[in-house]
Amino acid sequence: MTPDGRTSEVTDVDPEGQSEIERQQQYSDEPVSGQGPLRITGSGTVSPPAPTSTSLEAKPGLTVKLEQLRAFYGEAEQVKGIDLEFNANEVTAIIGPSGCGKSTMVRCINRMHEEIPGARAEGRVLLENLDVYDPSVDIVAVRRAIGMVFQKPNPFPTMSIFDNVAAGPRLSSRRRGDLRAKVEAALRGAGLWDEVADRLDEPGAGLSGGQQQRLCIARSLAVEPEVILMDEPCSALDPIATLKIEELIEQLKQRVTIVIVTHNMQQAARVADRTAFMLGGELVEVGPTQEIFTKPNDSRTEEYVTGKFG
Amino acid sequence: MSTQGASAERLARFAVSPARRRKDRLARTFILAGTVIALIPLALIVYYLLRKGLGAWSTSFFTTDPTGNTFFGGSSIGGIKSAILGTIEIVALASVIAVPIGIGVAVWLVEYGRGSWFAQTVRFFVDVLTGVPSIVFGLFVYIVLVVGTGSTYAGYKGSIALSLLMLPVVIRSAEVILLLVPGALRESALALGAPRWRVIFSIVLPTALPGMVTGVLLAVARAAGETAPLLFTAAATLKTNFNLGGFMNSLPVQIYKDVTSPTTAVVNRAWGAALTLVVMILLLNLIARLIARRSRLA
Numbered sequence: 001m002t003p004d005g006r007t008s009e010v011t012d013v014d015p016e017g018q019s020e021i022e023r024q025q026q027y028s029d030e031p032v033s034g035q036g037p038l039r040i041t042g043s044g045t046v047s048p049p050a051p052t053s054t055s056l057e058a059k060p061g062l063t064v065k066l067e068q069l070r071a072f073y074g075e076a077e078q079v080k081g082i083d084l085e086f087n088a089n090e091v092t093a094i095i096g097p098s099g100c101g102k103s104t105m106v107r108c109i110n111r112m113h114e115e116i117p118g119a120r121a122e123g124r125v126l127l128e129n130l131d132v133y134d135p136s137v138d139i140v141a142v143r144r145a146i147g148m149v150f151q152k153p154n155p156f157p158t159m160s161i162f163d164n165v166a167a168g169p170r171l172s173s174r175r176r177g178d179l180r181a182k183v184e185a186a187l188r189g190a191g192l193w194d195e196v197a198d199r200l201d202e203p204g205a206g207l208s209g210g211q212q213q214r215l216c217i218a219r220s221l222a223v224e225p226e227v228i229l230m231d232e233p234c235s236a237l238d239p240i241a242t243l244k245i246e247e248l249i250e251q252l253k254q255r256v257t258i259v260i261v262t263h264n265m266q267q268a269a270r271v272a273d274r275t276a277f278m279l280g281g282e283l284v285e286v287g288p289t290q291e292i293f294t295k296p297n298d299s300r301t302e303e304y305v306t307g308k309f310g
Numbered sequence: 311m312s313t314q315g316a317s318a319e320r321l322a323r324f325a326v327s328p329a330r331r332r333k334d335r336l337a338r339t340f341i342l343a344g345t346v347i348a349l350i351p352l353a354l355i356v357y358y359l360l361r362k363g364l365g366a367w368s369t370s371f372f373t374t375d376p377t378g379n380t381f382f383g384g385s386s387i388g389g390i391k392s393a394i395l396g397t398i399e400i401v402a403l404a405s406v407i408a409v410p411i412g413i414g415v416a417v418w419l420v421e422y423g424r425g426s427w428f429a430q431t432v433r434f435f436v437d438v439l440t441g442v443p444s445i446v447f448g449l450f451v452y453i454v455l456v457v458g459t460g461s462t463y464a465g466y467k468g469s470i471a472l473s474l475l476m477l478p479v480v481i482r483s484a485e486v487i488l489l490l491v492p493g494a495l496r497e498s499a500l501a502l503g504a505p506r507w508r509v510i511f512s513i514v515l516p517t518a519l520p521g522m523v524t525g526v527l528l529a530v531a532r533a534a535g536e537t538a539p540l541l542f543t544a545a546a547t548l549k550t551n552f553n554l555g556g557f558m559n560s561l562p563v564q565i566y567k568d569v570t571s572p573t574t575a576v577v578n579r580a581w582g583a584a585l586t587l588v589v590m591i592l593l594l595n596l597i598a599r600l601i602a603r604r605s606r607l608a
Contacts, residue, residue, distance in 0.1 A: 144503030171504035
């Protein structure tokens with residue numbers, strides 16, 4: 001069974017995607033209690049809602065630039081000097097075999113890497129012009145600007161759906177504004193509102209895997225980040241839930257910069273504007289997704305994307 | 311497809327051999343016997359507690375202080391009101407001291423200290439503390455707070471002795487539970503831009519709460535039943551006392567004194583008091599479990 005109770009015998013993904021879009025169109029006309037909800041239309045574009053302080057697309061994404069980024073676990077160097085730029089409002093996929101340092105590299109961007117005992121990073125991570133590793137920079141502010149979605153859906157088990165989404169604004173003790181509107185906007189942004197609107201008080205852990213992951217996306221959206229890092233967000237999900245997340249990524253890039261680590265090369269091909277290939281802690285090649293998959297410059301990239309190793 | 315004979319031959323190896331069946335039955339019998347043997351003392355304790363203890367129970371048993379007059383037996387000996395209230399007061403204060411400190415230590419060990427040498431040292435001494443006989447805590451408090459200050463016994467000194475006894479139990483149980491909280495939850499909260507202290511208070515502790523309540527209860531139950539740390543710290547008295555600075559009666563000490571009495575009625579009062587203590591701990595358990603269940607969603 002899929003999150004919304006349909007049997008998962010759909011082999012062709014298109015009808016499923018269609019019905020999802022139809023459903024959203026159908027619901028988008030309904031009056032909603034909160035003001036200025038995001039309207040996501042069938043074409044995948046975001047139509048501007050009435051301007052409010054809680055609307056999510058208020059600010060565009062930011063550019064992230066890595067300069068000679070190195071990451072260590074104790075003495076072991078896992079990321080060996082990477083220069084890479086993630087363009088604003090684009091989806092950049094990071095591909096590469098297991099253990100090549102993809103996740104480590106991504107975790108350096110919002111300074112989650114250093115939460116692991118003995119781990120450290122060197123080099124610079126520039127958010128526009130700001131080095132997030134500068135000693136004067138507040139690590140908490142960095143993480144508010146650069147959200148993260150993890151491999152396994154991990155809603156807070158003690159919290160309801162509403163509280164899960166509200167956790168970000170609440171925990172980061174910033175001025176909260178209208179929490180309800182924020183939660184609704186985030187859930188709409190994550191394409192989950194229609195499925196959970198009537199049961200916001202139920203535990204987040206009671207949702208299906210795919211819904212939980214979209215709940216986690218909504219949770220990170222509620223903090224209104226400019227960049228979202230996704231570390232294999234679909235690897236624990238079935239194909240239909242995966243498809244929903246991919247559609248969501250397509251819509252989210254209107255308002256955030258997205259970096260997605262994935263083992264699934266079809267996924268990279270489907271969602272990413274640009275793709276970077278990593279091997280042994282080094283960046284082998286980066287370019288428009290089309291080029292990486294059809295005419296890569298490096299023979300190792302070609303071997304990897306054609307399935308000769310990895 | 312093979313012939314029927316051949317397939318029967320191939321299937322023969324799936325049959326359970328009689329020897330295996332015997333071994334299985336034997337093993338099951340042993341395990342069952344072990345369980346029954348372990349349950350016998352428990353059942354006997356409950357049986358005798360109920361049989362002897364219920365006989366001593368009456369309204370006046372709970373509403374009057376012991377009179378100290380044990381020569382005439384019967385109702386003249388009084389009840390155990392001061393002991394019940396004393397135990398509640400002493401243990402409550404001991405919990406107020408031990409639980410926040412214990413959980414604080416556990417949070418530090420798990421969230422901050424991790425594998426540092428200092429954390430290892432703390433862990434080692436907590437383990438040592440767990441094995442210290444309860445009378446040693448009583449002696450320690452007696453030396454430091456009774457003899458050392460040149461003063462006398464007091465309820466709060468008993469509380470301190472009990473809190474020392476509870477501390478390692480609280481720390482160890484809370485630490486184990488905190489370690490069970492998935493690291494992914496901490497990470498995702500940190501990634502939302504939450505400061506570490508907020509992650510601990512809003513995510514880690516609520517997630518660990520039901521388990522920690524169980525650990526705290528174990529500690530409370532252990533402390534409530536201890537006689538030795540109270541004998542020469544809170545001492546004993548007859549009158550109900552709401553001032554923790556004075557002498558204070560308690561159920562274990564009351565029981566201890568009553569069972570050594572030659573008067574049957576007084577010994578029976580000890581049974582009644584023992585049953586009371588068990589019921590109190592049982593009630594506390596039930597209440598805490600209800601609270602813990604309600605606090606957790608689903």
